[in-house]
Amino acid sequence: MELTYIVLLALAIVYVPIYVWVRKGPRRAGRYGLRKYGPTIMVETEWGKRLMDRLAGHTRFWRAFGAVSIALMFLMMALIVYILAMGALNLPSAFSSPGMGLEYTLAIPGLNPLLPIWYGLIGLIAAMVIHELAHGFQSRANGIGVESTGVLYCVVPLGAFVNPDEKDVEKASRRAKLDLYAAGVSINVISAAVVFLLFAVLMLGGISSPYGDNAAVYQVTGDSPASDAGIPTGAIILEVDGERYAYSSDLGKSYSWSPGDMVSVKYLLEDGEHEAEMRWGLYIERVTSDPAGQAGVERGSFLISVTDKASGVKTQIYGYPEFISYMGSTRPGMTVALELMDRGGAVSERDVTLGSKGDIGFLGIATTTSGMNFRTPAEILDIARNPLHGADTPREAATSMLGYMSGPFNGFSPMPEKVHWWYDAPMGDAFWILLAALYWIFWLNLLLGISNALPAFPFDGGFAFLLGLDSALERIGVRDPERRERISGRISGIVSSAVLVVFLLITLSVAL
Numbered sequence: 001m002e003l004t005y006i007v008l009l010a011l012a013i014v015y016v017p018i019y020v021w022v023r024k025g026p027r028r029a030g031r032y033g034l035r036k037y038g039p040t041i042m043v044e045t046e047w048g049k050r051l052m053d054r055l056a057g058h059t060r061f062w063r064a065f066g067a068v069s070i071a072l073m074f075l076m077m078a079l080i081v082y083i084l085a086m087g088a089l090n091l092p093s094a095f096s097s098p099g100m101g102l103e104y105t106l107a108i109p110g111l112n113p114l115l116p117i118w119y120g121l122i123g124l125i126a127a128m129v130i131h132e133l134a135h136g137f138q139s140r141a142n143g144i145g146v147e148s149t150g151v152l153y154c155v156v157p158l159g160a161f162v163n164p165d166e167k168d169v170e171k172a173s174r175r176a177k178l179d180l181y182a183a184g185v186s187i188n189v190i191s192a193a194v195v196f197l198l199f200a201v202l203m204l205g206g207i208s209s210p211y212g213d214n215a216a217v218y219q220v221t222g223d224s225p226a227s228d229a230g231i232p233t234g235a236i237i238l239e240v241d242g243e244r245y246a247y248s249s250d251l252g253k254s255y256s257w258s259p260g261d262m263v264s265v266k267y268l269l270e271d272g273e274h275e276a277e278m279r280w281g282l283y284i285e286r287v288t289s290d291p292a293g294q295a296g297v298e299r300g301s302f303l304i305s306v307t308d309k310a311s312g313v314k315t316q317i318y319g320y321p322e323f324i325s326y327m328g329s330t331r332p333g334m335t336v337a338l339e340l341m342d343r344g345g346a347v348s349e350r351d352v353t354l355g356s357k358g359d360i361g362f363l364g365i366a367t368t369t370s371g372m373n374f375r376t377p378a379e380i381l382d383i384a385r386n387p388l389h390g391a392d393t394p395r396e397a398a399t400s401m402l403g404y405m406s407g408p409f410n411g412f413s414p415m416p417e418k419v420h421w422w423y424d425a426p427m428g429d430a431f432w433i434l435l436a437a438l439y440w441i442f443w444l445n446l447l448l449g450i451s452n453a454l455p456a457f458p459f460d461g462g463f464a465f466l467l468g469l470d471s472a473l474e475r476i477g478v479r480d481p482e483r484r485e486r487i488s489g490r491i492s493g494i495v496s497s498a499v500l501v502v503f504l505l506i507t508l509s510v511a512l
Contacts, residue, residue, distance in 0.1 A: 015155045040154040048149030056140030066179030069186035076453035087506040123440035127448045134187035136162040142176035144168040181460045188449030199438040200385040209377035215247035224371020229278035234418040239266040249325035259304045260341040270421040282317045285366045292364040295352045307337040319369035330361030377422040384414040414439045456496040466492040
């Protein structure tokens with residue numbers, strides 16, 4: 001059993017008698033600020049209230065912060081609605097694909113494979129504490145009382161809570177309520193931005209790699225030529241058959257060896273140089289659809305060259321970068337001759353008329369270089385520190401941002417552990433530990449901020465959406481407060497139900 005789980009088991013053994021003691025003697029436990037709250041223990045303190053009273057006196061600051069918070073709240077609301085809309089459009093294909101498992105939908109460090117236990121706990125506790133404190137600060141700054149503050153404890157600390165006085169909330173102005181509900185979302189988003197600058201700009205901005213432009217093995221497919229040759233993930237490719245291998249999409253380059261040849265590959269690992277024999281070329285991982293499938297192209301073969309039947313121009317394909325570059329020069333309806341080789345070395349040819357993928361041709365195959373996905377160390381570093389990596393248009397920027405947020409699904413947190421040795425980071429392991437801690441604080445703050453902006457109850461965004469509707473109705477001439485309350489309540493209820501249904505369906509599509 002791993003040390004982490006031993007520690008958690010020990011904490012659970014300690015927690016159970018404490019919980020039983022609090023449950024059996026609520027009055028006695030109450031003298032120590034402890035009380036039962038479902039399966040957790042609420043540890044109430046006066047420290048948070050004193051801090052709120054002290055800092056909430058800067059009313060001008062909190063007024064300005066409230067204005068920024070409201071703008072950020074509705075911006076995040078628009079973002080989460082866009083994400084849900086895109087997810088809803090993809091639901092049919094999502095349900096037809098195998099799910100990841102229920103554990104991926106739970107934000108529980110250790111249970112969710114994406115959330116490492118200790119980094120996840122640090123990030124989650126930090127995000128929840130500042131979220132609740134922000135609600136408390138805005139409550140006091142707007143004259144709303146705070147009944148209690150403290151932390152929730154269940155084996156490990158789960159976060160903080162702030163309970164504002166409900167009577168004061170009901171009597172508060174619309175602006176004061178908006179300040180209150182928007183504060184948690186905005187502080188999470190602002191904190192995420194600040195922490196991002198710390199790890200992406202200050203930390204990652206100060207490192208580089210001596211192998212920056214080399215072909216680096218980011219992933220190896222099982223039962224592929226590279227896998228059979230023993231080349232592992234994280235290897236730096238130095239030479240192929242005695243020649244330096246250039247990671248390039250240049251279709252004009254050539255080598256002394258040809259695609260599909262058995263070659264000697266020299267590669268570098270953290271412990272030094274190694275060599276392996278393997279067949280090198282564009283390896284067809286899957287035949288995803290026609291026209292390749294209809295033409296008889298088979299998985300596990302190599303694409304050696306492509307010849308344009310109209311012009312007779314033949315292009316050698318040494319690997320994935322050249323293939324992507326070549327396909328970018330094709331057009332729909334173009335007929336090409338594919339020179340294929342099976343893993344035993346037998347060569348065949350298939351004529352294919354390319355399909356359409358926008359303005360370029362579509363072949364319908366998924367490929368790697370001999371079973372290896374390549375990235376350069378410089379590219380990996382740029383992906384880790386730049387959420388807009390590769391984006392040239394506003395739409396691409398939005399897609400790139402969403403891709404950066406889904407980094408943990410692709411092993412980025414913010415950089416895969418297996419590639420750390422590629423870089424000349426200071427402080428050794430301490431650098432990567434601090435980097436990972438900051439990344440998870442960033443990621444969980446952003447996740448908590450965006451999810452709480454959902455225009456649905458009981459999320460903060462649901463209450464803000466209701467108040468926004470009330471304001472909009474007043475602006476268009478609905479003066480009667482009771483009528484506004486009925487209309488806004490009805491609309492927000494419908495929207496809330498619809499949002500929660502879509503959210504649930506997307507969650508199920510991920511899990512099942």
